[in-house]
Amino acid sequence: MVDLPILGGVSPEEIERIAQTVGTPTVAGASLTTRFFRRVSALVATRAGRGESGQFTVFLQSEALFEDAKCCSVAEAPLLANGADPVVDRIWLSTASLSTSFELLLRWSDAASLFQAVKKAGLGGIPAVVVDWRTGVPQGRLYRSGLSNHEDSETVFFEDVPITRMQMKEVLDTFYERSLRTPALVIEGHAKRVWKESANGIPEHRPEEVIQGRLLEALKAVFARHDLRAEPITDDGRADIVISMKTITSGGLPAVVNEWVLELKALADQTNTGNPVPPSVAVQAIQSGLEQAIGYKTRLNALQAALCCYDMRATDFGDDSAFAHIQDDAKHHDVPLWRWFLFRSTAASRTARGYLSSASR
Structure with missing residues (x-):
């Protein structure tokens, strides 16, 4: 059994005092889906800061990544989270941490065919973030229950500006x-x-x-x-x-x-x-x-x-x-x-x- 009072040389009382003073991290207690949304947001902000432009990006969160990746031809993107590679006009399938990701090589031409392509691939029921780059400033929507459920969506904010x-x-x-x-x-x-x-x-x-x-x-x-x-x-x-x-x-x-x-x-x-x-x-x-x-x-x-x-x-x-x-x-x-x-x-x-x-x- 681990002796908690000497774990890492820090007592539980000291940990509690630090938590009360500094506060817990924002992602503490957050679901995997929320962590996924926050990491996608950081990635989008990074790419927008580098002037990326185009039509759309879809990020899909999977807890059965390698099984879901069998839906179509894919290209592995192990360093997606670094923000060094373009993300626009692509469909991404990833874990919540973005540490393992695949680009889904699906054919689409506009918003309607984009959604349809994801649903036809059998991935319309998993959490998704859709980013619209057409206005010059990326606009996002969260689909917590997947692209097959259009009604269950909400706006996500990518800009570092005050909340009105x-x-x-x-x-x-x-x-x-x-x-x-x-x-x-x-x-x-x-x-x-x-x-x-x-x-x-x-x-x-x-x-x-x-x-x-x-x-x-x-x-x-x-x-x-x-x-x-x-x-x-x-x-x-x-x-x-x-x-x-x-x-x-x-x-x-x-x-x-x-x-x-x-x-x-x-x-x-x-x-x-x-x-x-x-x-x-x-x-x-x-x-x-x-x-x-x-x-x-x-x-x-x-x-x-x-x-x-x-x-x-x-x-x-x-x-x-x-x-x-x-x-x-x-x-x-x-x-x-x-x-x-x-x-x-x-x-x-x-x-x-x-x-x-x-x-x-």
Whole structure:
């Protein structure tokens, strides 16, 4: 058995102190698919910086690489990750680390035939990144469940530029729609649950932490050029999610810019044991969340901060009602207030979308 207290000459206590002070790496805890997306993003940024241009690139992530490579003629590319070789107008099949890769020698001429070629090769169901180089600045989309599922896609950002408020909101909306809106989405892919008994409105213990973990995973893939940390310590406590980017000062020195602070709140009207929670608790949680967002933004010298509320209560009261008591303070400190309602059933979600006219209900 390994003697942990002397492992590498570093005690577990010292490791814990370092982790609390420095923070864990962005990819810590990330899935293989998210790691793949981040490595592809770094490769694309490198090639774009060297002036590469063309039509499209497809990167496919395989966990059965040599078996999948039998789908067609291939050319091995063992040094793809180095960024020294062109990647445009090619289809790449690789492991999550990009350490072993193949170019798939498939015939295609445009976007439609490109997608069709991948699907005909039997690879339409594995994670993919599609890069569009035609505008001069590479644009990317993630297909977590493969090119055969066009609807399950989202934008990925390759540029080393600040994340706009609109971009952040769109990404958070997408995360909600694909991961939290209904109980069926919440448990998809054996993910940790936020509901203990959705039909009865009973949440799991500390659902906020579950949402935080799943959101971090989503953000790490989409904002692949940024660093993300959960709960870094400040004098005011722990910020839920901080998004930062490495840069260079005017004097040529390395620096880190904290772009975003996201403060998360899960609002429930029951405890995980089914006991009722007074309405005043949610009101106070929202106010506390705004105070924390403002405090962390100031302490971390962040460019932007947002309060993100995930509403698990029985009734959707609407944003105006939920945020009425903090609207003025939020506006004064320029902190957007965002809220998403978690439905307790798929049927309730469909009704809220208003697919049927009121007369036919």
